[in-house]
Amino acid sequence: MNDKKTLGEMLTERGVSRRTFLKYASYTASIMALPPTAATAIAQGIANARRQSVIWLSFQECTGCTESITRAHTPSIEDLIFDFISLDYHHTLQNASGHAAEEARMQAMQENAGEYIVVVDGSVPLKDDGIYSTIAGITNLQMLEETVKDAFAVISVGSCATFGGIPGANPNPTGAVPITDIVTDKPVINISGCPPIPEAMTGTISYLLSFGSIPELDHLNRPKAFFGEAIHDRCYRRPFYERGMFAKSFDDEGARQGWCLFEVGCKGPVTYNACATLKWNGGTSFPIQSGHGCLGCSEPGFWDLGGFYKPLSTAKGDPLKWAGGAAVAGAAVGAASAIMARNKRNKILKEGK
């Protein structure tokens, strides 16, 4: 779709006021950790932008990422993103199928050359010439290379597209690789998670629309706004960690009292994501709040990093590497009570070795 009208003009015709833009902008500024005063600039940026063409490619994936971004709820401010983008190609959501679907992709690429965004969920199989996953008679690799050629930017969503995910887990029978292994000449933004938090996906697209540039990324190409802090840093159970108060099992007194889940396998100290602040299901809860440790799903290779229920110190891999992450995170507080927790953790590490 190549509409020449700005989003402001389009939505004004539909009776959407600029106040609504401003409300959306306040919401976006909040989830992107931008100053509230940036809302006016964001609103203006979106109003002046044209509807953003988005081509969504699904490769070796489970559709969980699509489920996350389209989670059904009442029409609200969070849904406005779907007025701001033109989803020109998406296997699960588009009406067209077969040749018509592929024509829609080609048309979007031609009409928006250099401006469209490619969203990819799923990893790409490379083994045996990529034969393990094909769409419309071509391999995922061919489709990806063909589609990103004239794209403005690529957004990899979900753990499969960002780090290989389940398809890439040992023994990786299809030779699955993340998008960054293939696309090296375009900006690639990674929104990891299994699935990713919907606000992380929509917020990133809104940022691109508002500012026409890529948000600040971490060393794994993830927007710092969502992946800048460890789950542990923002966890409401953190005070128990600092006091050395840990649940030993999921049904003991510590678990009932809401103590830290470090010893039952929580990967919060080494997992960077916004679950503890944005939460899930419209801000209802997140795994730790529901009594289960963080699985670390937004980190590379999380399927192969040891058992979900083993403490970090005993999980497969280098325990000291894991501990380093926890120690760095813990250093931020520096309270006297932290010494107790560190001693406790060191004891666990020692035993783990």
Place this chain on the structure above:
Amino acid sequence: MSRGNGTNCLDDQVTGMALSVLAEVGRMLETLADSGREDAIDLRSLPLTDADRAELEQMLGRGEVRAELDLAGESEVWETNYPGAWWIRHRGAERKIASEEIAVCRIPEILKTHPVDIETAALRIRNELETTHE
């Protein structure tokens, strides 16, 4: 101190954060008075417990102005008991809070009518009158 699912939480505990935010609002009001510079605090970015939030709301109180906005979900804006400090609460899906901030300004931007909307309103009335005359 306990959730319905049996797990404990800290949401019911007052941590003292509300007092810090109040002090920050005070500094922002001084700046607004001295230089006219507006500012805002994103409450969602702060590690406030539910109890902290309630305490802050109580500390700031409610002043003379209150507005309800109906745009892509409900929004509430009210001037606190400290003129120039406004509490802005935007609700999203299922009335959950989508964003919440304290704006320190003469009047929040969201309450002003945008020039484009004024132009559109004028055009609508003109079209309405033309249709009536036909």
